[in-house]
Amino acid sequence: MIKSIILWALAILLAPFFSAVILKVKAFFGGKKGPPLLINYYTLIKLFKKGSVYSTSTTFLFKLGPMVSLSTAVTALMFLPIAGQQPVFSFNGDVIFILYLLGLGRFFTITAAMDTASPFEGMGAAREAYFPIICEATMFMILILFYMLTGDLCFAAYFSGGQPLGLWQVAGSPLLFVVISFFIILLTENSRVPVDDPATHLELTMIHEVMVLDHSGPDLGLIELGSFCKLFFYSTIVASLILPFKLGHFAANIGLFAAALIIVYTAVGIMESVMARYRMDRVPKFILTSFALAFFATIITLEFIK
Numbered sequence: 001m002i003k004s005i006i007l008w009a010l011a012i013l014l015a016p017f018f019s020a021v022i023l024k025v026k027a028f029f030g031g032k033k034g035p036p037l038l039i040n041y042y043t044l045i046k047l048f049k050k051g052s053v054y055s056t057s058t059t060f061l062f063k064l065g066p067m068v069s070l071s072t073a074v075t076a077l078m079f080l081p082i083a084g085q086q087p088v089f090s091f092n093g094d095v096i097f098i099l100y101l102l103g104l105g106r107f108f109t110i111t112a113a114m115d116t117a118s119p120f121e122g123m124g125a126a127r128e129a130y131f132p133i134i135c136e137a138t139m140f141m142i143l144i145l146f147y148m149l150t151g152d153l154c155f156a157a158y159f160s161g162g163q164p165l166g167l168w169q170v171a172g173s174p175l176l177f178v179v180i181s182f183f184i185i186l187l188t189e190n191s192r193v194p195v196d197d198p199a200t201h202l203e204l205t206m207i208h209e210v211m212v213l214d215h216s217g218p219d220l221g222l223i224e225l226g227s228f229c230k231l232f233f234y235s236t237i238v239a240s241l242i243l244p245f246k247l248g249h250f251a252a253n254i255g256l257f258a259a260a261l262i263i264v265y266t267a268v269g270i271m272e273s274v275m276a277r278y279r280m281d282r283v284p285k286f287i288l289t290s291f292a293l294a295f296f297a298t299i300i301t302l303e304f305i306k
Contacts, residue, residue: 001084001088001111002031003081003085003250004085004086004087004088005088005128007082007083007202008077008078008087008263009255010082011073011077011082011229011232011236012077012225012229014227014232015225015228015229015231015232016040016041016111016228016237017037017038017041017230018231018261018265019034019038019040019187019228019231019232019265020035020037020038020039020040020097020263021262021265021266022265022266022268022269022272023035023039023269024037024269025265025268025269025270025273025274026269026272028273029043029269029270029273029274030273031247035163037291040051040224040228043224044221044224044225045149045228047217047218047220047221048217048218048221048222049194049218050216050217050218051216051218052107052215052216052217052218052219053216053217053218055116055117055214057116057117058115058116058265059099059115061108061111061112061115062112062115062116062214063219064112064113065108065109065111065113065223066112066215066219066220066222066223066226067222068104068105068108068109068224069105069108069109069223070222070223070225070226071105071107072101072102072104072105072226073102073226073227073229073230073233074099074100074226074229075101075231076098076229076230077229077232077233079094079098079154079155079234080098080099080155080159080219080236080237081155081156081158081159081160081240082236082257083250083253083254083257084159084160084161084162084240084246084253084257085160085255086156086160086162087155087156090154090155090156091154092153092154092162093154093265094154094155095143095153095154095155096143096153098155099136099139099140100230101304102189102204102230103136105130105224105226105230106128106129109125109128109211109212109223110125110128110129110211111162112171112211112215113125113128113210113211113212116214118211118213120210121210121211121213122132122209123209123210124206124207124208124209125211127207127210127280128191128208129200129208130284130285131188131195131207131283131287132188133190134188134280134284134291135185135188135287135289135290137291138181138184138287138290138291138294141291141294141295141298142181142182142282142294142297142298143176144298145171145178145294145297145298145301145302146158146167148156148168148298148301148302149170149171150163150167151303154251158173158240159236159237159240161246162244162246164240164241164244165244165246167244169219171192171297171301171304172301172304174296174297174300174301174304175241175301176297177293177294177296178293178294179238179241179242180236180290180293180299180303181290181293181297182234182237182241182290183238183264184286184287184289184290184293185290186231186232186234186235186238186268187268187271188263188287188290189211190208190230190231190234191207191208191251192268192271192272193271193272193276193277194271194275194276194277194278194283194286194288195207195277195278195283195286195287195303196208196209199271201278206238208227209282228249232261233262235261235265235268236261238258238264239257239261239264240257240260242260242263242264243256243259243263245258
């Protein structure tokens with residue numbers, strides 16, 4: 001339990017660091033030096049030192065949004081096995097709980113955006129409400145597959161110890177479809193290219209950034225930290241699947257897990273460097289690809305098991 005709590009705390013502390021890997025990769029492809037790997041910590045410190053400005057049209061919901069967004073992301077990490085260790089909390093059915101918990105954070109983010117009475121933020125909130133619906137369908141399809149393979153509905157049964165390797169041994173190559181599906185979900189849920197461009201400042205093309213235009217100071221810092229933790233959450237799932245091996249020593253497992261995380265964040269950086277953001281009418285088709293891959297992986301695996 002002590003190791004699990006320590007890893008959970010380290011995950012929150014190191015999430016901004018790993019996110020900076022994406023910036024380094026994008027700078028490399030652009031022929032630049034790029035910001036330091038500690039840039040996100042500097043940004044958070046700067047934001048927490050400032051004061052917040054609130055519009056006269058906002059209510060307490062606007063202030064509640066950043067706190068709920070961060071709380072749900074941090075709580076979700078408590079149920080996720082990190083480096084193969086048992087999570088801080090675990091119970092049968094916690095996967096469903098986490099999906100709805102993350103949905104709660106999204107709901108309050110959307111509510112805070114709508115509370116500003118800004119048409120731009122309302123536009124981003126509508127997109128944020130629409131695109132993750134397809135991701136949820138993909139997640140439930142993957143859960144059906146994992147439940148048929150393990151008989152459990154908890155993250156500990158999927159990603160702790162040698163369970164990821166066991167999934168590969170039972171499911172085989174169709175699990176590659178699941179990995180790709182999870183990666184598409186990662187890009188969508190965190191508003192990354194090609195779904196959204198986190199570096200853009202054009203309101204007509206933004207999704208996540210346009211929803212937080214009116215947030216400032218500590219509130220914006222909470223949102224940024226929550227987004228780092230949320231990206232870490234989905235990256236951990238993908239990392240556990242692409243490197244399912246576990247070594248005999250705790251420190252070695254952490255090193256292997258960190259290497260897998262760097263691979264995932266590097267892949268996100270490469271994706272943002274070689275691709276442009278899709279037009280809004282093409283984004284649903286891109287996300288539906290994840291559902292199709294998860295569906296075929298489930299059908300093929302279940303037929304193979306028979």
